[in-house]
Amino acid sequence: EPPLLDVRDLHVEFRTRDGVARAVNGVSYAVRPRQTLAVLGESGSGKSVTAQAVMGILDSPPGFVTRGEILFRGEDLLTMGAEERRRVRGARMAMIFQDALSALNPVLTVGEQLGEMFRVHRGMSRKDARARAVELMDRVRIPAARDRVGQYPHQFSGGMRQRVMIAMALALEPELIIADEPTTALDVTVQAQVMELLAELQREYGMGLILITHDLGVVADVADHIAVMYAGRIVETAPVHEIYKRPAHPYTKGLLESIPRLDQKGRELYAIKGLPPNLLNIPTGCAFHPRCPLARDVCATDEPELYRISARRGSACHFWRECLGEHQR
Ligand code: SF4
Ligand code: MG
Numbered sequence: 001e002p003p004l005l006d007v008r009d010l011h012v013e014f015r016t017r018d019g020v021a022r023a024v025n026g027v028s029y030a031v032r033p034r035q036t037l038a039v040l041g042e043s044g045s046g047k048s049v050t051a052q053a054v055m056g057i058l059d060s061p062p063g064f065v066t067r068g069e070i071l072f073r074g075e076d077l078l079t080m081g082a083e084e085r086r087r088v089r090g091a092r093m094a095m096i097f098q099d100a101l102s103a104l105n106p107v108l109t110v111g112e113q114l115g116e117m118f119r120v121h122r123g124m125s126r127k128d129a130r131a132r133a134v135e136l137m138d139r140v141r142i143p144a145a146r147d148r149v150g151q152y153p154h155q156f157s158g159g160m161r162q163r164v165m166i167a168m169a170l171a172l173e174p175e176l177i178i179a180d181e182p183t184t185a186l187d188v189t190v191q192a193q194v195m196e197l198l199a200e201l202q203r204e205y206g207m208g209l210i211l212i213t214h215d216l217g218v219v220a221d222v223a224d225h226i227a228v229m230y231a232g233r234i235v236e237t238a239p240v241h242e243i244y245k246r247p248a249h250p251y252t253k254g255l256l257e258s259i260p261r262l263d264q265k266g267r268e269l270y271a272i273k274g275l276p277p278n279l280l281n282i283p284t285g286c287a288f289h290p291r292c293p294l295a296r297d298v299c300a301t302d303e304p305e306l307y308r309i310s311a312r313r314g315s316a317c318h319f320w321r322e323c324l325g326e327h328q329r
Pocket of ligand 1: 293
């Protein structure tokens with residue numbers, strides 16, 4: 001089956017007063033129907049900017065796509081006509097943001113906002129749209145949906161508000177949903193519930209899902225494939241179970257070691273030393289070299305390509321074999 005979304009060699013830069021920030025530097029990834037791709041990285045790694053380019057909501061200017069293709073079912077969103085692009089992005093793709101409170105309209109009730117989707121895109125009457133809104137709220141398991149449909153966003157808890165966002169995204173039954181840090185603002189227990197709901201709805205509706213997160217801990221049970229980003233590039237890509245067992249990039253390894261584990265309470269958490277790079281001035285060679293425990297001289301001068309490890313795995317590290325632990329055998 002061909003990919004639902006196929007991002008190829010995407011480059012995005014921000015032209016700022018201080019210079020050109022190279023936010024995305026040749027990212028390629030694909031999402032198949034019914035598949036969940038987790039895109040992982042610290043803030044500033046380019047994961048959200050890539051998604052914004054896909055959704056057509058890049059802040060432009062100052063952001064510009066300077067190269068690449070974004071194929072949706074084989075058609076390039078970057079070159080198709082404005083009208084067609086709006087149709088694809090309005091109904092066939094949807095996005096869920098971290099902060100539901102600022103993404104929702106504070107002066108409209110939840111029912112009015114959900115209902116609007118059906119009135120505008122499906123031409124439904126006010127009454128039918130409201131009934132569909134209640135149905136959807138039930139679907140995302142908001143208790144007492146019939147009573148709450150007339151409430152405003154601020155009257156919902158953070159977790160319930162995020163369910164409203166999910167309902168908005170699902171309303172038109174899109175083929176692809178992009179969720180950008182959908183649970184980051186929530187308590188840990190609520191996080192798990194929202195993530196479970198999202199995974200369940202994804203299976204049920206058969207959509208493709210891109211899950212953007214800085215937290216490797218939340219994606220283990222829901223993602224099929226992971227792409228790890230650093231300084232606007234993908235540094236490792238692998239099926240989810242393989243990456244947990246044996247990371248092939250020192251950055252991924254660092255992320256894994258900084259996940260809190262219940263069986264190691266009291267042990268100090270490993271954190272990757274140093275700061276993410278300044279995108280106005282990305283380090284030469286491997287962008288991760290100033291922070292990498294495995295770095296050698298070559299790392300400061302030669303930029304590693306994304307080495308193919310197996311059919312579905314790649315690592316942009318000169319020493320990926322060592323990282324995998326093959327030297328120990
Ligand atoms: Fe570390 Fe060098 Fe690999 Fe970069 S290429 S991740 S600096 S070992
Ligand atoms: Mg972000």
